[in-house]
Amino acid sequence: MKYLLFLLISYTSFAQNNEFPSAKVEAIVNRIQxxxxxxxxxxxxxxxxxxxxxxxxxxxxxxxxxxxxxxxxxxxxxxxxxxxxxxxxxxxxxxxxxxxxxxxxxxxxxxxxxxxxxxxxxxxxxxxxxxxxxxxxxxxxxxxxxxxxxxxxxxxxxxxxxxxxxxxxxxxxxxxxxxxxxxxxxxxxxxxxxxxxxxxxxxxxxxxxxxxxxxxxxxxxxxxxxxxxxxxxxxxxxxxxxxDGIDPEYVKDVLIENVTFDNGDDNVAIKAGRDHEGRANSATPSENIVIRNCNFKGLHGVVIGSEMSAGVQNVFVENCKTVGFLKRGIYLKTNADRGGFIKNVFVRNIQLDEVEDCLYMTANYHGEGKGYQSEISNIHFSNITCNKASESGIVIQGFQQKKIQNISFNNIEIKEAKNALSNENAENVLMTDVFIGNRAGVPSAVSKH
Structure with a gap:
């Protein structure tokens, strides 16, 4: 019984922690000079x-x-x-x-x-x-x-x-x-x-x-x-x-707003150094980055990685939309050469039109590397719409020995996708009001056959 109680407390706390922290965003914006x-x-x-x-x-x-x-x-x-x-x-x-x-x-x-x-x-x-x-x-x-x-x-x-x-x-x-x-x-x-x-x-x-x-x-x-x-x-x-449009790397306290992108590569790519050198700079991760009210067009909307070895944390993306094709909407990418971490990422109120993949998180980018698997945790998506994903709606790819942890999806609607969901080596994934493809209606009472 104690174990069940602990699970309930953990679940409740996780559900509360995945809400978009507007007060933190405002604190970051207010201290930027x-x-x-x-x-x-x-x-x-x-x-x-x-x-x-x-x-x-x-x-x-x-x-x-x-x-x-x-x-x-x-x-x-x-x-x-x-x-x-x-x-x-x-x-x-x-x-x-x-x-x-x-x-x-x-x-x-x-x-x-x-x-x-x-x-x-x-x-x-x-x-x-x-x-x-x-x-x-x-x-x-x-x-x-x-x-x-x-x-x-x-x-x-x-x-x-x-x-x-x-x-x-x-x-x-x-x-x-x-x-x-x-x-x-x-x-x-x-x-x-x-x-x-x-x-x-x-x-x-x-x-x-x-x-x-x-x-x-x-x-x-x-x-x-x-x-x-x-x-x-x-x-x-x-x-x-x-x-790439904007590459913040080893940065602190950044506001990106009202930007209209049209780029041959990533619109915003948040980075933090590569491999050994990046891991040696772990005292200066990229952190406290606010991206809001932007129009995306190019390869990917917001990317974290793949060079992120010093770590990336506290990223807040809200109220953005696409004005043309994107290959991927939100893309977290790292591999086993990198190490470091990606944590505390909050994304809400995003309108995507046509993409290849809508929301994509991989710890095995290009299938490269060994020895330094990254930690990916506390990633939260809410109020996201996408008209069409020609490949995948949602992709999560961790490692068996280092799983992606504490991911939430709330009020996600992807109207059409070739592959709805690919979820491997992740734990504590919470989905609330997630629709990929047609929403199911009321089940019929009588068989037609």
């Missing part, structure tokens, strides 16, 4: 910039950033026009890069323009590589705002790097696994690892607001080892290889 920018302003035209889509404005933008540094920060105003920049923009603290309506920054696509190399990360491994096109390192109070466009010119030379990246990618992973000192991880020329378009690295109090991001060489917006971040009102059209 927007950047404070000094009043100094400089218009790039006054420094001789030419918005003619031809002239190289690299020196002008460098000068604008230097003037801001001299004045302890300020706003760099980019008025209408198309400003070619042959090389990266490197931020200093306390600066807002304001790209006004009908203004476009168009980066060159010559790899040599993005040398010398900078300290960065590539698919979860720290190394030296080509500079991201916009790069902020160890900055605080930084912003990119305005209704203008950033064009990464990623569809030609950079796109050709994809077929040649294997050697550099494998070398980076060997360096990770062998604990090669970061100062010796010099890739760059000859290794064909494409740079991110925008990267904030070791930064605090970041705002990216209302800009349009197009044609990135690689990941569009990489938020790395940073905290107190707001991304809102941003729109995308970036359909090259690996054009």
């Amino acid at each position: 927007l950047p404070v920018i000094p009043s100094y302003q400089i218009n790039v035209l006054k420094l001789g910039a030419k918005g003619d889509a031809v002239s190289n404005n690299k020196a002008v933008f460098d000068k604008a950033m230097a003037l801001c540094k001299k004045n302890n920060g300020g706003t760099i105003i980019v008025p209408k026009g198309t400003y070619k920049i042959n090389g990266p923009i490197h931020f200093v603290s306390n600066v807002n890069l304001k790209i006004e309506k009908r203004a476009k920054i168009k980066f060159s696509d010559k790899p040599e323009d993005y040398l010398p190399m900078v300290l960065t990360s590539w698919e979860g491994t720290m190394l030296y590589n080509y500079s991201p096109l916009i790069y902020a390192y160890q900055c605080s109070n930084v912003a990119i705002t305005g209704e203008g466009t950033i064009d990464g010119e990623g569809g030609k030379i950079w796109k050709s790097f994809k077929a040649k990246e294997t050697e550099g990618k494998n070398l980076s992973r060997d360096m990770n696994h062998n604990n090669t000192p970061i100062k010796d991880r010099k890739l760059g020329k000859g290794y064909f690892l494409r740079p991110q378009m925008i990267q904030f690295f070791n930064c605090k109090n970041i705002l990216i607001e209302n800009i349009r991001i197009e044609n990135s060489p690689f990941w569009c917006l990489h938020l790395l080892k940073s905290e107190s971040i707001t991304v809102r009102g941003v729109s995308y059209k970036s359909l090259n290889y690996n054009n």
Whole structure:
């Protein structure tokens, strides 16, 4: 009898814990600080910039950033026009890069323009590589705002790097696994690892607001080892290889809202380092991430992984919908190379149209790896609709020796699916008001045969 009582108490507590924790979300949002920018302003035209889509404005933008540094920060105003920049923009603290309506920054696509190399990360491994096109390192109070466009010119030379990246990618992973000192991880020329378009690295109090991001060489917006971040009102059209929209990695306290995605890869991919290096950084998991009121379009809506070895926790996704096809709606992916954990994920009020798979959780991504199985627990879905899943409605794949635990589904309606449910190596899975395919009606009383 005592055992039954314990089961009832556990079940009741689990049922209560799976409710969307709005108070936690508001606490995260309220402690995120927007950047404070000094009043100094400089218009790039006054420094001789030419918005003619031809002239190289690299020196002008460098000068604008230097003037801001001299004045302890300020706003760099980019008025209408198309400003070619042959090389990266490197931020200093306390600066807002304001790209006004009908203004476009168009980066060159010559790899040599993005040398010398900078300290960065590539698919979860720290190394030296080509500079991201916009790069902020160890900055605080930084912003990119305005209704203008950033064009990464990623569809030609950079796109050709994809077929040649294997050697550099494998070398980076060997360096990770062998604990090669970061100062010796010099890739760059000859290794064909494409740079991110925008990267904030070791930064605090970041705002990216209302800009349009197009044609990135690689990941569009990489938020790395940073905290107190707001991304809102941003729109995308970036359909090259690996054009993830937003990649938060080793981050803390992030708000992503009112973003309209159109990406060649994941819309939001939450990461936390890869393999040995990631596990060594377990003190800085990715945590406290709020994603709300977004329009998804691309490969996957919200992804956690696969590089998540330091752990991902406290992720809240709500009030989002698709505006086109997604391969997968919500996708948690890890494998036995990763270790780490994914826990305390809450997803509610999601409208999906047509997908391949609606809700997908796997601990065996690509069937790869051994020795470091991840812990996946406390994942909660509620109020989700999907018109059609051409493959699977709900997939849960754990390991026999490390099961996925404490998963709940409440008020889920997937109107059509080739495969309704695939659930293996999971325990404490609670389903309430889950409909996949046609809802069953009242059973007939008399056999027709």
